[in-house]
Amino acid sequence: MIPEAPSPTHGFPGRLFVFEGLDGSGKSTQAALLGKWLQSQGYRVFFTEWNSSELTSETIRRGKKKNLLTPTTFSLLHATDFADRFERKILPPLRAGYVVVCDRYAYTAFVRDAARGCDPAWVRNIYSFAPRPDRVFYFRVPVAVTLKRKIASRLKINYYEAGMDLGLSDELHDSYERFQTRLKQEYERMAKSDGFTVIDSSRSVETIQAELRAHVRPILENFPTGERLMHDE
Amino acid sequence: MTNRTYGTRLPGLPDEPISGKLIVVEGADGSGRSTEVALLREWLEVEGHAVVDTGLRRSTLVAEEIDRAKQGHTLGATTMALLYSVDFADQLENKIVPALSAGSTVLADRYIYTLMARAVVRGASRDWARRLYGFALLPDLVVFLEARPEILLHRAISKYGSLDYWESGMDLSLSRDLFESFFLYQDRLSKEFAWVGSEYGFHRVDANRHPEQVDAEVRQLVAPLYVKGAAGRASRSPKIPLRRSPRRAASA
Numbered sequence: 001m002i003p004e005a006p007s008p009t010h011g012f013p014g015r016l017f018v019f020e021g022l023d024g025s026g027k028s029t030q031a032a033l034l035g036k037w038l039q040s041q042g043y044r045v046f047f048t049e050w051n052s053s054e055l056t057s058e059t060i061r062r063g064k065k066k067n068l069l070t071p072t073t074f075s076l077l078h079a080t081d082f083a084d085r086f087e088r089k090i091l092p093p094l095r096a097g098y099v100v101v102c103d104r105y106a107y108t109a110f111v112r113d114a115a116r117g118c119d120p121a122w123v124r125n126i127y128s129f130a131p132r133p134d135r136v137f138y139f140r141v142p143v144a145v146t147l148k149r150k151i152a153s154r155l156k157i158n159y160y161e162a163g164m165d166l167g168l169s170d171e172l173h174d175s176y177e178r179f180q181t182r183l184k185q186e187y188e189r190m191a192k193s194d195g196f197t198v199i200d201s202s203r204s205v206e207t208i209q210a211e212l213r214a215h216v217r218p219i220l221e222n223f224p225t226g227e228r229l230m231h232d233e
Numbered sequence: 234m235t236n237r238t239y240g241t242r243l244p245g246l247p248d249e250p251i252s253g254k255l256i257v258v259e260g261a262d263g264s265g266r267s268t269e270v271a272l273l274r275e276w277l278e279v280e281g282h283a284v285v286d287t288g289l290r291r292s293t294l295v296a297e298e299i300d301r302a303k304q305g306h307t308l309g310a311t312t313m314a315l316l317y318s319v320d321f322a323d324q325l326e327n328k329i330v331p332a333l334s335a336g337s338t339v340l341a342d343r344y345i346y347t348l349m350a351r352a353v354v355r356g357a358s359r360d361w362a363r364r365l366y367g368f369a370l371l372p373d374l375v376v377f378l379e380a381r382p383e384i385l386l387h388r389a390i391s392k393y394g395s396l397d398y399w400e401s402g403m404d405l406s407l408s409r410d411l412f413e414s415f416f417l418y419q420d421r422l423s424k425e426f427a428w429v430g431s432e433y434g435f436h437r438v439d440a441n442r443h444p445e446q447v448d449a450e451v452r453q454l455v456a457p458l459y460v461k462g463a464a465g466r467a468s469r470s471p472k473i474p475l476r477r478s479p480r481r482a483a484s485a
Binding site: 068070071072073076077079080083084086087088116117118119121122125126128129 | 241242243244245294295308309311312315316318319322323326361364365367368
């Protein structure tokens with residue numbers, strides 16, 4: 001049985017929630033918590049992350065390692081990866097009427113590719129197969145905070161993440177800060193043009209999670225839970 | 234040639250005019266494409282031009298992924314179309330543009346048109362495919378070798394001893410019968426090529442004939458490109474398709 005009321009946003013019976021924001025904005029933690037809560041409420045939930053597809057991740061890794069990628073191949077390779085993930089992991093549950101939670105979606109590509117100088121209209125066209133989500137939560141965070149978190153986590157900043165391919169600066173941290181600032185500008189612009197729900201990430205995990213649940217509840221009103229999808233009442 | 238793309242800025246494309254020539258040979262498997270490319274190369278080199286060959290699926294970046302995907306037959310149509318676009322973009326930026334900048338002639342054994350036709354036959358919209366390849370360089374000449382399906386069939390069988398799964402479009406489930414699927418698929422492709430050809434300005438060449446006759450006609454099309462001075466253009470140049478449909482609001 002498939003729910004009868006399709007989403008007013010994308011027309012599929014399922015519901016699609018997207019988490020966007022800079023690395024270190026806290027979105028992944030919140031997305032996972034929201035997914036868990038939705039499951040506890042009885043909804044059938046599918047959770048996916050960017051780069052979780054196996055198809056091109058090896059190539060992306062290899063290309064990144066050797067710094068072989070140009071803005072265009074970088075963009076197309078990630079689009080391929082996203083398409084694979086979309087066709088396999090996002091679209092089927094969406095059509096079957098489940099709640100899909102995405103940690104990063106096409107918007108990540110829009111900001112990243114624009115920051116690399118790709119034509120934004122060209123990028124949008126490539127991703128036009130990806131439907132508009134029911135809600136996009138954008139986690140707003142100062143770039144300085146993300147850099148601090150990055151350094152504290154002792155994770156190495158990689159070449160592309162720092163936008164080193166753009167020649168913004170020879171110094172890794174400096175380049176990272178400049179590149180992330182560009183990404184943030186794109187996100188902020190898009191928050192207006194694409195109607196993101198802006199989440200102030202400077203607050204406590206609990207406060208943010210409570211706010212997210214309050215946003216999601218009305219969207220899922222009358223939306224069937226897993227039990228009702230799998231059996232007649 | 235001019236550094237003109239089909240409408241989308243290609244980041245990193247040199248600003249100074251590119252002096253080489255980009256010649257594309259398109260046509261189905263069995264249309265005599267590879268033979269013609271070899272003949273053309275020979276002739277151009279004898280004439281004193283430096284020639285660089287290129288074709289589809291020759292980039293090292295994703296060649297393995299494409300092969301693996303074809304073995305498994307498991308990729309969605311959009312994913313497959315995009316995977317091919319990576320391969321093309323990599324060759325365009327790392328091989329075609331540098332060769333043209335160095336003044337060489339680039340002979341492309343197929344180009345974006347085959348990729349677009351294949352994607353559209355598999356369900357992509359023409360508009361999506363056209364815009365996807367907006368970053369491609371406008372060639373100086375596109376020759377389309379056109380042969381009847383029966384001729385393509387006989388050439389394929391005499392060359393490979395059988396029909397290829399992909400060239401027969403078996404992934405489209407048009408028919409479970411390889412032979413029948415081949416005709417159905419080639420028919421759809423040729424309809425798509427007819428559209429692409431009229432939009433993009435192909436020179437159609439009757440490839441039902443002997444390779445020598447085909448080559449003689451192609452040389453007549455190529456020769457004017459090397460005439461010094463005002464000419465240097467094919468009698469019918471490739472063109473940028475008109476954008477008839479207003480830009481759709483991106484759904485994402």
